[in-house]
Amino acid sequence: MIQHDVVVVGAGLAGMRSALEVCKELDVGMLTKVYPSRSHSGAAQGGIAASLGNSEPDSWEEHMYDTVKGGDFLSDQDAVEVYVKAAPRIIYELEHFGCVFSRTPDGKIAQRSFGGHSKPRACFSADRTGHAILHALHEQLMKNAKSVKIYNEWYMHALIVDGDRCNGVVVSNIQTGEVEVIQAKAVIFCTGGYGRVFKITSNAFASTADGVMAAYDVGIPLEDLEFVQFHPSGLYRQGILFSEAARGEGAYLLNGKGERFMQEYAPSRMELAPRDIVARAEQSEMDAGRGVDGKDCIHLDLRHLGEARIMERLPQIRQLGIDFLDVDCVTECLPIQPTAHYSMGGIPTDINSHVILDAEGTRMKGFFAAGECSCVSVHGGNRLGTNSLLEAVVFGERAGKSVLEYTAGIDYGNVKEGQEKARILKKFEDIFQRDGSESYNTIRDEMKEIMMTHCGVFRNEEKLKVCIETLKGLQERFKKGKVTDKGKLFNTEIYEIMELGNMLSIAQLIANGALLRKESRGGHFRTDFPKRDDENFLHHSLVYNTPDGPVVKPKRVVITKYPPAERTY
């Protein structure tokens, strides 16, 4: 049995930042199913928010209000407050680590405008900010290599719990296929989102809900799963991301008639309204037959920015257009469509990143979560651009600090190694022994299709019921799919099957949550209930894993400074 004081699952921004904090005092094992530098945080492009005021005066209060309003008043304001207050310090620390930032003429960190933010507060490194921060944190880990053991290409299968205490994880080495148990005094999950359940998504293949489902499997409820963000500028058909920074720098959105249609939807903020509003505007235009050439796409027009500005601020985006579409945005418009981008919901935590078991905030001992897999909830019903990188770093650090506090004087808990291993080995064996004929690819494609069409930008009761039934059928078919590779060595097929199992489960919970929330708020829009309903739904939802299936219960929203108000832009 492998033993570490603390095990961190996931090596993106939240995972690495928490590991850096914990390794100051304790021995850390950090697990990633890819390599740290390949984590999906690196795909974030536009920026990281903080009220530094480097280009215009700014304050944490304004950042807080923008975040709460952006989240359609479902954010927990105590969490938002610690988060926006920590932001400047966190950015300066990243800079001190060596993170490469674009600069103002006087050498400060440059900041630009972003959707839903009333001030230019996105600190950036051209259009690869996530990449810059990811590598800066990875560099710090390489510097601290003695106290953090990194398990590259290891997969986490399950949490080991004993009552209300978490004692480790069951994992396997993807390269050798060997199942191992890691015993730890505390476990931190930083396992990212699960956008892969949708057909059109900006998410990496790795974003498959492994962490979130592992928590649910041991009886931890999940929060606000119905809130999924669709990003307005996904590359047409591929879904990969064209940063909101394009609009931050002044790009236009045009419908098939060449009109800047945001005039109709958010006249004061235009293209820089929050993402949920822009994505719905795009979808409405397309649904009304005003897509470009009658297709499901909209044009992102950067031509008026000029080549020099594009090359200075958005070089990667330009290259993506050329590589993927043979379209050069200096001279042509980029075809885009809404793409599933970010999961506002996840594993519920308190403001110290400690995972909680119920609406009263009862803590799960020894279990912490940060970043996209968690729901603290700073983003409420809709996250603002550049707030996710910030969340990952701020709450990664907080998780690390909380773990240091929690583990003081704590010994290892009880782990039945043989039993835990056997449980996962059986899971492998069950899949290997399936003798079905259906391709898992078909099942996955059908899941992604139904989630996109029936649980996407616009939802209604009828569609969601069809979606849930379809997913149930897919779950049955999943039990008898066809396995080709039965070897142990680097068997990517078996891991894809396990990931699909997790995705089918989370898809079901997302659709179920969407069905029960009979209102429209942030990223969740019901055409049959198009208004926000504070009287009945100004609360988070917690979905519990019960013998009778998922049961959803409300959880209070923490409102401290800003009472809910009408949300217009």
Add this chain to the structure above:
Amino acid sequence: MATFRIKRFNPEKQPEPYYEEFQLDIPPAATLLDCMNQIKWTLDGSLTYRMSCRSAICGSCAVKSNGHALLACQRQAEHLVDDNDTITLEPLGNMKPIKDLVVDFTPFWDKVNKVKPYLQPKEAPPEKERHQSQEAFLVIDDASTCIMCGACYSDCNTLEVDDNFLGPAALAKAQRFVGDSRDSQTLERVKELSEPGGIWDCTHCGECSERCPKPARPFERIKEIMTVALEQGVHNNTGARHALSFFNSVKRSGNLNENRIPVESMGIFNIPGLLSLLPIGVRMFLKGKVPPVIHHSIEEVDDVKRIFKELDQ
């Protein structure tokens, strides 16, 4: 219909690699990775490769296509088919294959670790950010785009014959700190990078920059470190002496004095080093390959001198 000719290797089943062909209609605008996924998901689930982001930023899916390393997610497949409507896929070079297109990245990361790939700042951090000019940012901008995909490492000609070479990715990472106005260890860094296995072992073939899927372009970064090393007076090594001797020879005569360069590169007071050249010299003499003893300038040497003078200004 295109043919994907893929190098398969699974030591659990058979010790030797072999090639297998798959036929696939390439959908419009499909990337090479899309096609690999179609093959895996519809034709043979055991086909093994790495992938994650699909947007050319995570660096997982680098493979060799028609003999050259590239990122599978970044390239449209139809641009890659050869005259026989075939795309040949092989694992990255210079690393040990594990299974099919997956190779062992351990030596790659070990070498990145060797260049002390983290900022060693000049002083304790200020309360806010350190200032850095826009010009100073541009010095490290390109190197910082590296995604550690290993395409350069795969196709590096030096690594093919010399395992000890740090390789293009690690050196590009090194430049990211050598050139960082916030770093205090520039001299120490270029001293270490001038040692055997470092910058001077690069053969200047430029293949790494050719294969780089990002603006990182390692060869340019290696040349930048060489420039800093020479500026910092780190001359006391074969590579730097070779470069300077080369430079001086061309400046003086317009061509290379092939008798002087090896001697000056080794160092004129380096007796054991010079003795080690003797056997080669003798063999060259016996084969009639020794350059003329009296070195002549080219006719247009005045033009060359003028060019150097202008460059100096």
